[in-house]
Amino acid sequence: MTYPTLPDDLVIPGDGRIVLVVLDGLGGLPHPDQGKTELEVARTPVLDALAARSSLGRLTPVVPGVTPGSGPAHLSLFGYDPVRNVVGRGALSALGVGFGLEPGDLAVRLNLATLNREGEVVDRRAGRPSDAVGQEAVARLQDGLDGFELQGAPVDVFVRHEKEHRAVLVLRAPGLDEGLQDTDPQETGVPPRRPAPLVPSAEPTAQLLERILSQARELLKDQTPINGILARGYAVHRGFPSMEDRFGLRGVAVAQYPMYRGVSRLVGMEAAPVPGSDEEAVAVLEEVFGDFDFHFLHFKSPDARGEDGDFQAKVEALESLDGLLDRVVALNPEVLAITGDHSTPAAMAVHSWHPVPLLIQSRWVRPSAAEFGESTCRTGELGQIESRHLMSLCLAHAGRLRKFGA
Amino acid sequence: MTYPTLPDDLVIPGDGRIVLVVLDGLGGLPHPDQGKTELEVARTPVLDALAARSSLGRLTPVVPGVTPGSGPAHLSLFGYDPVRNVVGRGALSALGVGFGLEPGDLAVRLNLATLNREGEVVDRRAGRPSDAVGQEAVARLQDGLDGFELQGAPVDVFVRHEKEHRAVLVLRAPGLDEGLQDTDPQETGVPPRRPAPLVPSAEPTAQLLERILSQARELLKDQTPINGILARGYAVHRGFPSMEDRFGLRGVAVAQYPMYRGVSRLVGMEAAPVPGSDEEAVAVLEEVFGDFDFHFLHFKSPDARGEDGDFQAKVEALESLDGLLDRVVALNPEVLAITGDHSTPAAMAVHSWHPVPLLIQSRWVRPSAAEFGESTCRTGELGQIESRHLMSLCLAHAGRLRKFGA
Numbered sequence: 001m002t003y004p005t006l007p008d009d010l011v012i013p014g015d016g017r018i019v020l021v022v023l024d025g026l027g028g029l030p031h032p033d034q035g036k037t038e039l040e041v042a043r044t045p046v047l048d049a050l051a052a053r054s055s056l057g058r059l060t061p062v063v064p065g066v067t068p069g070s071g072p073a074h075l076s077l078f079g080y081d082p083v084r085n086v087v088g089r090g091a092l093s094a095l096g097v098g099f100g101l102e103p104g105d106l107a108v109r110l111n112l113a114t115l116n117r118e119g120e121v122v123d124r125r126a127g128r129p130s131d132a133v134g135q136e137a138v139a140r141l142q143d144g145l146d147g148f149e150l151q152g153a154p155v156d157v158f159v160r161h162e163k164e165h166r167a168v169l170v171l172r173a174p175g176l177d178e179g180l181q182d183t184d185p186q187e188t189g190v191p192p193r194r195p196a197p198l199v200p201s202a203e204p205t206a207q208l209l210e211r212i213l214s215q216a217r218e219l220l221k222d223q224t225p226i227n228g229i230l231a232r233g234y235a236v237h238r239g240f241p242s243m244e245d246r247f248g249l250r251g252v253a254v255a256q257y258p259m260y261r262g263v264s265r266l267v268g269m270e271a272a273p274v275p276g277s278d279e280e281a282v283a284v285l286e287e288v289f290g291d292f293d294f295h296f297l298h299f300k301s302p303d304a305r306g307e308d309g310d311f312q313a314k315v316e317a318l319e320s321l322d323g324l325l326d327r328v329v330a331l332n333p334e335v336l337a338i339t340g341d342h343s344t345p346a347a348m349a350v351h352s353w354h355p356v357p358l359l360i361q362s363r364w365v366r367p368s369a370a371e372f373g374e375s376t377c378r379t380g381e382l383g384q385i386e387s388r389h390l391m392s393l394c395l396a397h398a399g400r401l402r403k404f405g406a
Numbered sequence: 407m408t409y410p411t412l413p414d415d416l417v418i419p420g421d422g423r424i425v426l427v428v429l430d431g432l433g434g435l436p437h438p439d440q441g442k443t444e445l446e447v448a449r450t451p452v453l454d455a456l457a458a459r460s461s462l463g464r465l466t467p468v469v470p471g472v473t474p475g476s477g478p479a480h481l482s483l484f485g486y487d488p489v490r491n492v493v494g495r496g497a498l499s500a501l502g503v504g505f506g507l508e509p510g511d512l513a514v515r516l517n518l519a520t521l522n523r524e525g526e527v528v529d530r531r532a533g534r535p536s537d538a539v540g541q542e543a544v545a546r547l548q549d550g551l552d553g554f555e556l557q558g559a560p561v562d563v564f565v566r567h568e569k570e571h572r573a574v575l576v577l578r579a580p581g582l583d584e585g586l587q588d589t590d591p592q593e594t595g596v597p598p599r600r601p602a603p604l605v606p607s608a609e610p611t612a613q614l615l616e617r618i619l620s621q622a623r624e625l626l627k628d629q630t631p632i633n634g635i636l637a638r639g640y641a642v643h644r645g646f647p648s649m650e651d652r653f654g655l656r657g658v659a660v661a662q663y664p665m666y667r668g669v670s671r672l673v674g675m676e677a678a679p680v681p682g683s684d685e686e687a688v689a690v691l692e693e694v695f696g697d698f699d700f701h702f703l704h705f706k707s708p709d710a711r712g713e714d715g716d717f718q719a720k721v722e723a724l725e726s727l728d729g730l731l732d733r734v735v736a737l738n739p740e741v742l743a744i745t746g747d748h749s750t751p752a753a754m755a756v757h758s759w760h761p762v763p764l765l766i767q768s769r770w771v772r773p774s775a776a777e778f779g780e781s782t783c784r785t786g787e788l789g790q791i792e793s794r795h796l797m798s799l800c801l802a803h804a805g806r807l808r809k810f811g812a
Contacts, residue, residue, distance in 0.1 A: 007472065007489045364754065366436060366780060383790035385470050392471030396759045403757055404468055405478035406498045
């Protein structure tokens with residue numbers, strides 16, 4: 001499991017504290033007029049001063065050309081090979097709403113949908129209902145779905161609303177299997193499909209899900225616009241070896257958004273109190289700093305403004321975060337790493353595969369430039385490495401790795 | 407076995423001769439006053455002139471963040487994935503004293519120890535005896551240990567002194583197994599443990615070792631301070647596919663220190679006559695050059711001065727070696743590669759994980775700078791690659807690799 005991110009048995013106990021700041025969607029592309037990226041245009045005196053006493057480099061989130069979602073991108077930053085440690089879509093949805101998934105849980109993505117009297121799908125998204133309407137339907141399901149068994153054992157059923165027509169169903173019982181057909185037909189004018197088993201071992205789970213979906217239809221039948229649900233993205237959560245087991249690190253996550261706390265929880269990090277703003281996030285880090293070995297601080301705004309396709313807004317988001325980072329620097333951790341989980345160039349308005357700027361500050365660095373940007377990072381000491389190797393570098397810089405072989 | 411260093415069946419016969427010069431511990435960190443590394447501060451006119459007509463780059467010894475010992479670091483330079491080709495501690499000890507390990511040999515690290523009359527360990531290191539005292543005990547064991555059999559076959563027993571209280575035991579017979587408990591209890595006031603088998607297949611080896619340790623105790627019982635031995639680090643030597651089999655290269659090692667000749671022998675290189683100085687090493691290379699395809703020339707001093715934590719002494723060691731390298735250049739091999747096995751920054755006074763400067767001189771290069779240093783190598787033609795890929799590059803530059811696929 002550990003190699004190819006790190007050969008076995010190299011981790012040693014240590015006191016060196018690590019802070020990883022993720023500026024979500026940090027990497028960008030040059031503005032056609034200026035020829036500089038969002039990060040290069042932004043006035044970031046704190047990051048630039050830090051760069052001058054750091055090693056610079058670039059992270060390839062997965063492998064060249066592959067654009068990651070937030071789940072694999074963060075797993076990679078945490079030292080888990082994202083290709084060998086796949087988190088199913090259902091599980092990501094559950095994590096995304098802050099649900100405490102346990103190993104063996106079956107997570108399922110739900111569409112809240114509109115059916116006609118014949119039971120055919122009229123609108124797979126129920127007209128994109130408001131969150132309030134979506135939440136009402138989910139509450140009805142959560143209250144009503146009850147009394148299920150799988151091979152004689154009681155089944156816990158959890159339904160959580162995500163956003164608009166999206167929700168997630170989590171089943172908890174021994175022996176659940178994810179080898180099921182989607183019930184979402186991906187078209188209208190036909191009824192939902194059956195959750196047929198794709199493998200013989202999934203037969204009992206298929207029967208269970210059929211009973212649940214049937215009861216759900218009863219619970220919603222007189223409602224409007226949401227009177228049906230469509231299921232897909234089945235994922236049995238397998239659990240991950242924890243960051244503490246693998247790296248000897250007690251970790252804490254400081255993140256406003258549930259998705260990032262969820263991925264952190266996957267690898268055994270504790271969730272700090274939820275901050276209500278970027279500034280509060282820094283205050284929470286200041287609060288918990290020192291009680292943990294590894295501190296993950298997540299900022300969402302560069303990705304959000306990048307996805308808006310708004311170059312200038314992303315510039316301003318980075319400038320605003322730069323103004324907070326001096327307080328992180330002032331904590332003086334043994335290792336301070338600042339990077340992104342992936343690029344989100346405003347020019348593309350989506351996640352991209354482009355390498356992401358990285359800096360590592362510690363006692364053992366080779367500085368090469370007094371600016372933090374795509375260009376300076378391209379020729380930095382750390383070179384261009386896959387994100388899954390960042391954790392080994394942080395451990396090394398923190399004095400937490402022994403020599404490999406004699 | 408071959409890939410991930412090189413796809414199979416690409417090696418073709420050729421005449422191109424390769425010289426690999428390893429400046430042990432070459433890579434460094436900037437001096438706080440000058441902002442330059444040891445290599446960058448050193449006046450190295452030969453290396454700089456060579457850089458101007460070479461491709462530059464950097465080697466990551468294992469994976470990012472991982473600091474290698476000399477064994478895996480050199481295996482990697484020789485084209486062997488160091489994580490998949492682990493050399494056990496006992497085998498490294500045997501190699502370290504120049505012992506000619508053969509496949510199937512069981513190598514065991516020994517501590518020369520002091521026991522009390524009750525047979526309890528009083529000092530696991532026998533008061534760190536002088537080498538002379540250690541050698542005397544080893545000679546007594548080597549002379550006395552005799553007459554052992556394993557499943558009816560005679561067992562050859564070799565004992566070699568390393569340094570102070572450290573020695574190595576090598577057993578040679580068919581069917582040896584390394585799955586044994588350490589007899590070193592790692593504490594005092596208790597007797598040595600039994601070499602109990604950890605797996606059923608190790609039972610005969612366990613009984614053999616018990617008889618050997620018992621006879622050893624008899625041989626040492628009236629001695630002082632060394633009257634016992636403690637065993638650990640069992641390693642059955644599995645042998646490696648040779649450099650000749652894998653790469654079509656007949657290799658020779660020119661190295662003052664037994665460790666480096668030992669690792670070379672592991673992959674089938676011949677050991678040239680042992681030089682007594684750096685200058686003699688160059689003379690030995692001049693002597694053997696042309697009788698082999700691959701010539702490995704090892705210089706220890708940059709690592710030694712780096713481990714001393716003496717920046718200026720490491721600078722001077724590099725300057726002194728630079729003065730010898732013009733004679734290596736004058737041999738005009740088709741490929742001359744100069745690098746280190748790992749970094750040993752004086753600032754850290756130990757091996758480190760930092761990438762190591764590399765130059766390759768041949769007819770097929772893209773020069774980029776007229777100075778050989780960490781900064782120029784960072785932006786060089788060869789990029790940043792894992793050491794295990796160096797051999798493929800040398801073969802390519804020597805015209806010894808065919809096209810992969812049509």
